[in-house]
Amino acid sequence: MGKLIKGKPVADAITLEVKKDVEHLKQNNIFPKLKIVRIGEREDDIAYERAALKRMQTCDIACEVVALPAEISQEDFILKLKSVNDDKTVHGILLFRPLPKHIDEDKVKYIINAEKDIDCFNPINVSKVMEGDETGFSPCTPTASMEILKYYNVEIRGKLAVVVGRSMVVGKPLSMLLLKEDATVLMCHSKTENLKELTSKADILIAAVGKAKMITKDYIKQGSTVIDVGINIEQDGNLFGDVNTDDCLEKSGLITPVPLGVGSVTTAVLAKHLVKATKLSILY
Known part of the structure; x- marks a missing residue:
């Protein structure tokens, strides 16, 4: 008989370490912040968003959601994503994919700075995963x-x-x-x-x-x-x-x-990556 291995103990262990890091950062007046960008109302996106918000709250990490209409034009989406990326109070960005078919990923995948790209959308981070370079962010x-x-x-x-x-x-x-x-x-x-x-x-x-x-x-x-x-x-x-x-x-x-x-572990990894991105922001 096989054994079910659940994600909660893994997520709890990661979350405990993240909370310690967040507390230390805040003691030094550094306040980690995540921004989630969602286009449309896909059920799986909303379910993940809900879980991510709950995890960030548990870790005492600020989190905001930018919910955009499914019919948003590529031009307007690019402007919005650039605005999120340029916000210096934001340390990490999660963009839900796949994007709608009318938005060309090749036109937007470099917009999020690699240092804020905590779910590996920017090709720089993709390349680092291929090379085994741990300075980037894997999905x-x-x-x-x-x-x-x-x-x-x-x-x-x-x-x-x-x-x-x-x-x-x-x-x-x-x-x-x-x-x-x-x-x-x-x-x-x-x-x-x-x-x-x-x-x-x-x-x-x-x-x-x-x-x-x-x-x-x-x-x-x-x-x-x-x-x-x-x-x-x-x-x-x-x-x-x-x-x-x-x-x-x-x-x-x-x-x-x-x-x-x-x-259940994915959102804990997201929080861990956000902390890593926050620390990177201090170096750059």
């Missing part, structure tokens, strides 16, 4: 996955890690983070041939493909660690991951649930 969700693996003492070095998903938000950066820890990494996706054959060899399986309950017990190796990064909201409002947890639980060694898994 919060992949980083949360790594925090879970480390907290629960999952052996990574030399192990075969299979990542199902190739997005720039999760799959690709997570693969780089695993490589940095000396895992042997295989990146797959929804169009990979013989997917079950490949994933069933993984010591660590990361599901980030965006298909509810796609990963069943036939996809996993006996005793493996399964990290479910998927967030799928059905019409009735219920939340499911990419893994059929009930089906995989007995065969896995360790497995994260959805909800209460990776998502």
Whole structure:
């Protein structure tokens, strides 16, 4: 029987360290501040926003939300994002993605300063993730996955890690983070041939493909660690991951649930990155 490994203990440990850092910064008259920029009313964005606001409040970090209409023009959006970026009281910026189709990410991805880009949108930070340069910011969700693996003492070095998903938000950066820890990494996706054959060899399986309950017990190796990064909201409002947890639980060694898994750690990583950005602002 596998063991459910929840995110709360991991998030609590990170939050405790963040609170200590925030207290020290405030003693030196430095007041960390996060600004969240959201376009439209996507349910998953609003759910993450709510969780982020709660985490920042717990950490005593100031946080403001800039909610923009879904139909905002690219020109107006660029002006608003530049205004947020130029605000010297703001240390970190979280921009929800994907952006609406009428906004060209290539035209806006350099607007947020790399030092304020705490969720890895600016290509400078993307490059640092690829190079293993820890002075930048890796995306919060992949980083949360790594925090879970480390907290629960999952052996990574030399192990075969299979990542199902190739997005720039999760799959690709997570693969780089695993490589940095000396895992042997295989990146797959929804169009990979013989997917079950490949994933069933993984010591660590990361599901980030965006298909509810796609990963069943036939996809996993006996005793493996399964990290479910998927967030799928059905019409009735219920939340499911990419893994059929009930089906995989007995065969896995360790497995994260959805909800209460990776998502609960992501906001703690966001707070940790905000503190890091605040410290960087002192240096520049």
